[in-house]
Amino acid sequence: MxxxxxxxxxxxxxxxxxxxxxxxxxxxxxxxxxxxxxxxxxxxxxxxxxxxxxxxxxxxxxxxxxxxxxxxxxxxxxxxxxxxxxxxxHAYDRDHSRAPGWLGPELETWDSAMAGLVPSADFAGVAANPQALRVWLGQLARFGVARLEKGPVEDRSLFRVVDLFGYVRETNYGRHFEVRSEVNPTSLAYTSLGLQAHTDNPYRDPVPTLQVLYCLENSADGGDSLVVDGFRAALRLREESPEGFELLSRCCARFEYRGEDGVILRARRPMIELDPDGRLIAVRFNNRSAAAITDVPYDRMEAYYAAYRRLGEIVDDPAMAVSFRLEPGECFVVDNTRVMHARTAFSGAGLRRFQGCYADKDAMLSRLAALEEKLALEGAA
The missing domain is CATH 3.30.2020.30 (NE0471 N-terminal domain-like)
Incomplete structure (x- = not known):
C-alpha cells in the first residue's frame, strides 16, 4: 500500500x-x-x-x-x-550523522589479506568486451587498484590502457614518463632505490587522480611493486588515535617540487582529506615531497608529528601491503587519491623499464556509469 x-x-x-x-x-x-x-x-x-x-x-x-x-x-x-x-x-529524509572518516558502501578497504586477489583482467578481453570492461572498471572504482595482463610490449602501450576509460593528463613530465635509473635524476623514482609507499604528485592542486604504471622490461633482481590502501591506513589511525586522525585531517600539510628548471609546484592540503560532512575522500602521503609544515599551531605541532609518524608506521606495516611483480605487458592502475604505491630496491644487473602516466578518475567513473546504464538497458530489452 x-x-x-x-x-x-x-x-x-x-x-x-x-x-x-x-x-x-x-x-x-x-x-x-x-x-x-x-x-x-x-x-x-x-x-x-x-x-x-x-x-x-x-x-x-x-x-x-x-x-x-x-x-x-x-x-x-x-x-x-x-x-x-x-x-x-534520492531521498534525504534520513539520519545524516556519521563519524568523521566515513566511506560510502561503493568502496571497500583492504590490507595484505588481499594478496593474490588484486583485481586483474586480460587486456584484450576488456578492450573487446564491454561487460568485461565494466567489471574491471567497477573493481578499480571499488578497491582503488586493478591490474591488466597480456598487454602489448610496445613503447607507450600505456596510452591504450587509458583509452579504455579516459584521457591522459599531461604534466611537466610530459604525456608519460620513463621509470628507470638515470644519472642526476629529477626524481628519486628514476633511481634503483626502494621507495616508501606514497601517493604521487601531492604538490599539485588538483592532484592527478589516476596513475598507470606499465611494464616493458623487468629482468632486474628486485623491483617488486607494492600497494597500500591509504583509506584503510587512515581508518586504522582513527581507531588508534582519534586525536591524531583529527589533526591530520584538519591541519594542512605543504608539499613542494622543484626538481627541474622552470618548475616550482606547491600545494597546501591535509594528509587526510574529508568532505565538509566528514566523508573520507583523499590521502596525500609522500615524505619525499613534504615541505615545511607551518599551518599547525605551536601547542599542537608535537602531537601532529606524532600522528604523522604513526601514519607512516601504519603505511610501512607489512600487514598493510600487497606486493606483486609485473612482467612485460602487464600494468596496474591506482586511484592516486587513495592507494599508495611503492617498490623494492633493484639491482644494477638486468633491465627494469616501466612507463607511467596520469589520468583523471572522473572520466573513468563516467565510463563505468555509462557502461552500467547501457548494459542494464540492453539486459532489460
Whole structure:
C-alpha cells in the first residue's frame, strides 16, 4: 500500500510506502522536476534557475497511481509527475550523522589479506568486451587498484590502457614518463632505490587522480611493486588515535617540487582529506615531497608529528601491503587519491623499464556509469 499526505500548508509532503515514510519539501520537488520545461530531454540539464521557481512554491494536490506520484504546484498551477523509485533513490529524509572518516558502501578497504586477489583482467578481453570492461572498471572504482595482463610490449602501450576509460593528463613530465635509473635524476623514482609507499604528485592542486604504471622490461633482481590502501591506513589511525586522525585531517600539510628548471609546484592540503560532512575522500602521503609544515599551531605541532609518524608506521606495516611483480605487458592502475604505491630496491644487473602516466578518475567513473546504464538497458530489452 502507498499513500501521500500534504504537510505544512503545502510546503512539504509525506510519502508512505510499505510501512516506511519519507518526506520531501515542495521547493526540492519543484527544483527536481523532470518535465521538458524544466529539464532538457537530450542532456538532462536544467532549463531554469532557482530564481525562476517562486520562493513561496506550495503543493496544491498530490496523488499516486502505480509507481508515479503526481503533484500540482502553486502559484504556477503546474503539474509534475515523479517516478517513485527515483524519489526513493534520492531521498534525504534520513539520519545524516556519521563519524568523521566515513566511506560510502561503493568502496571497500583492504590490507595484505588481499594478496593474490588484486583485481586483474586480460587486456584484450576488456578492450573487446564491454561487460568485461565494466567489471574491471567497477573493481578499480571499488578497491582503488586493478591490474591488466597480456598487454602489448610496445613503447607507450600505456596510452591504450587509458583509452579504455579516459584521457591522459599531461604534466611537466610530459604525456608519460620513463621509470628507470638515470644519472642526476629529477626524481628519486628514476633511481634503483626502494621507495616508501606514497601517493604521487601531492604538490599539485588538483592532484592527478589516476596513475598507470606499465611494464616493458623487468629482468632486474628486485623491483617488486607494492600497494597500500591509504583509506584503510587512515581508518586504522582513527581507531588508534582519534586525536591524531583529527589533526591530520584538519591541519594542512605543504608539499613542494622543484626538481627541474622552470618548475616550482606547491600545494597546501591535509594528509587526510574529508568532505565538509566528514566523508573520507583523499590521502596525500609522500615524505619525499613534504615541505615545511607551518599551518599547525605551536601547542599542537608535537602531537601532529606524532600522528604523522604513526601514519607512516601504519603505511610501512607489512600487514598493510600487497606486493606483486609485473612482467612485460602487464600494468596496474591506482586511484592516486587513495592507494599508495611503492617498490623494492633493484639491482644494477638486468633491465627494469616501466612507463607511467596520469589520468583523471572522473572520466573513468563516467565510463563505468555509462557502461552500467547501457548494459542494464540492453539486459532489460
Amino acid at each position: 502507498s499513500s501521500v499526505s500534504i504537510l505544512e500548508q503545502g510546503r512539504s509532503l509525506s510519502l508512505q510506502l510499505g510501512g516506511s515514510t519519507t518526506r520531501f519539501h515542495a521547493v526540492w520537488l519543484r527544483d527536481n522536476a523532470q518535465d521538458v520545461d524544466t529539464r532538457c530531454p537530450g542532456n538532462g540539464q536544467r532549463l531554469i534557475t532557482l530564481q525562476d521557481i517562486p520562493a513561496y512554491t506550495r503543493i496544491l494536490a498530490a496523488s499516486i497511481k502505480g509507481r508515479v506520484l503526481s503533484l500540482m504546484f502553486a502559484p504556477e498551477a503546474k503539474q509534475v509527475d515523479y517516478d517513485i523509485d527515483w524519489l526513493l533513490a
